[in-house]
Amino acid sequence: MSGYIEAGYTIVLATLATYSISVLVREKAARRRLSVSAALGAEPATVSPVAGDAPSDAPADEGVLQ
Amino acid sequence: MTGSKVLKATGILALVGVAATAWLGLWVTPDAVGFPHGLVRLLYIHPPMAWVAFVAYGMAFLSSMLYLWPRTRHIRFDRMAGASAEVGVVFTGLTLATGSIWGRPTWGVWWTWDPLLTTTALLFVLYLGYLALRRVPGDPEVVARRSAIAALIAFVDVPVVYFSVSWWRSLHQAPTIDFTGRHLYVHGSMAWTLLLGFVSFTLAYAWLTAHRYRLAGLQDSEADEGLRYALDERRAEGLGPA
Amino acid sequence: MSATPRRGGAGSSRRLAVAGLVIVLALGFLVYKGLTSAIVFFKTTNEAIAQRATLGNATFQLEGTVVYGSVHRLRTTEVSFAISQGGATIHVDNTGDPPEMFRPGLPVVVVGHFVGNSDGFASDQIMVKHSQQYIAAHPGRVKVVSKSGKRT
Numbered sequence: 001m002s003g004y005i006e007a008g009y010t011i012v013l014a015t016l017a018t019y020s021i022s023v024l025v026r027e028k029a030a031r032r033r034l035s036v037s038a039a040l041g042a043e044p045a046t047v048s049p050v051a052g053d054a055p056s057d058a059p060a061d062e063g064v065l066q
Numbered sequence: 067m068t069g070s071k072v073l074k075a076t077g078i079l080a081l082v083g084v085a086a087t088a089w090l091g092l093w094v095t096p097d098a099v100g101f102p103h104g105l106v107r108l109l110y111i112h113p114p115m116a117w118v119a120f121v122a123y124g125m126a127f128l129s130s131m132l133y134l135w136p137r138t139r140h141i142r143f144d145r146m147a148g149a150s151a152e153v154g155v156v157f158t159g160l161t162l163a164t165g166s167i168w169g170r171p172t173w174g175v176w177w178t179w180d181p182l183l184t185t186t187a188l189l190f191v192l193y194l195g196y197l198a199l200r201r202v203p204g205d206p207e208v209v210a211r212r213s214a215i216a217a218l219i220a221f222v223d224v225p226v227v228y229f230s231v232s233w234w235r236s237l238h239q240a241p242t243i244d245f246t247g248r249h250l251y252v253h254g255s256m257a258w259t260l261l262l263g264f265v266s267f268t269l270a271y272a273w274l275t276a277h278r279y280r281l282a283g284l285q286d287s288e289a290d291e292g293l294r295y296a297l298d299e300r301r302a303e304g305l306g307p308a
Numbered sequence: 309m310s311a312t313p314r315r316g317g318a319g320s321s322r323r324l325a326v327a328g329l330v331i332v333l334a335l336g337f338l339v340y341k342g343l344t345s346a347i348v349f350f351k352t353t354n355e356a357i358a359q360r361a362t363l364g365n366a367t368f369q370l371e372g373t374v375v376y377g378s379v380h381r382l383r384t385t386e387v388s389f390a391i392s393q394g395g396a397t398i399h400v401d402n403t404g405d406p407p408e409m410f411r412p413g414l415p416v417v418v419v420g421h422f423v424g425n426s427d428g429f430a431s432d433q434i435m436v437k438h439s440q441q442y443i444a445a446h447p448g449r450v451k452v453v454s455k456s457g458k459r460t
Contacts, residue, residue, distance in 0.1 A: 100409065179349070187338055198327045199328075235371070251441040255444070
């Protein structure tokens with residue numbers, strides 16, 4: 001072993017671990033924010049129903065929530 | 067639900083595989099002739115990084131084609147292209163980093179403007195540019211279309227990188243796995259460890275890209291939600307005085 | 309905020325412009341490097357001899373295989389050796405430590421220039437090319453590899 005090998009393995013494993021965790025954390029946070037806003041969003045929606053004339057350029061929900 | 071289970075299993079397999087690759091690569095495999103200080107051990111991580119980057123850009127290319135093709139056009143292909151390219155950039159960065167670390171003790175230099183190294187650096191910057199372009203604001207469909215076209219253009223560099231070693235004079239050795247002639251210049255347990263490295267890091271790619279893709283979908287729904295609120299508010303304002 | 313990159317505000321668009329500029333500059337630099345250095349990364353020994361007159365004392369990268377028995381360490385940080393290729397041989401004096409992988413029979417790329425009017429080459433950097441063949445070393449046997457420095 002020479003230091004170079006350890007450095008190579010460390011950089012690969014540490015980078016991939018950091019990136020994986022960041023994606024998972026952001027995914028979880030986004031999911032939580034969406035479920036909160038869905039709960040809050042139920043009320044204003046009943047006051048002024050706009051579901052029918054939602055902006056047509058908005059991408060449809062892919063069901064990626066599950 | 068089942069998709070989620072498959073994803074979880076992929077993640078676990080990737081984790082176990084990468085750990086096994088590191089264990090075999092660092093402690094079990096023998097030294098190679100001509101490589102002092104066990105420097106051959108970087109073989110098990112450097113080529114897999116480059117391979118995964120190619121796979122990732124290939125996936126971004128395919129997804130972009132599917133997006134541009136009118137009959138298959140769907141925003142999910144745009145998300146997939148973006149997710150895969152981002153993972154590809156991470157792996158290209160790792161290709162450059164591990165290559166540099168391997169180059170210093172074997173070739174004698176951290177970096178040199180050799181065709182393979184130069185075109186790989188170009189690959190890295192091209193896809194960074196692609197990711198930046200994706201963030202340029204605009205109508206979602208316009209953004210998706212121009213991103214898809216950019217992904218097709220950037221992909222031109224992928225075969226150039228792979229064949230640079232045979233097209234031009236290079237310091238870098240020919241690819242360890244020769245896809246065109248189906249040769250493998252690695253012996254015994256070293257070959258098996260390298261193969262395991264390829265498989266494990268590819269699984270890690272699949273897992274990472276799937277999660278990044280999900281995140282992109284969630285971010286899009288959030289953006290839509292924000293837009294809907296803004297419209298609601300504006301409508302409420304408009305209704306107020308009436 | 310940052311979760312909606314596609315509909316970013318004015319601040320994020322300025323940052324994007326800066327990022328775009330940096331990326332375009334980097335692309336330009338890499339294409340320049342590709343056209344000037346990467347396309348012809350080195351001259352082979354026989355090419356350098358053939359172009360000796362035009363090369364003068366210009367600095368360039370030179371490739372050749374280190375000749376067996378030609379390596380002499382002059383001082384701790386200086387090594388002299390001959391490289392040959394295509395029937396031509398050039399004598400190289402290198403200042404600086406050669407890489408550990410440096411040994412006779414392996415192709416190298418040296419960075420430097422011809423000295424005066426001679427065919428002697430002064431270099432300050434040696435880059436060792438190794439092949440893509442990885443052969444397991446057997447601890448018991450030392451002479452495993454033959455001198456088949458053959459590359460394809």
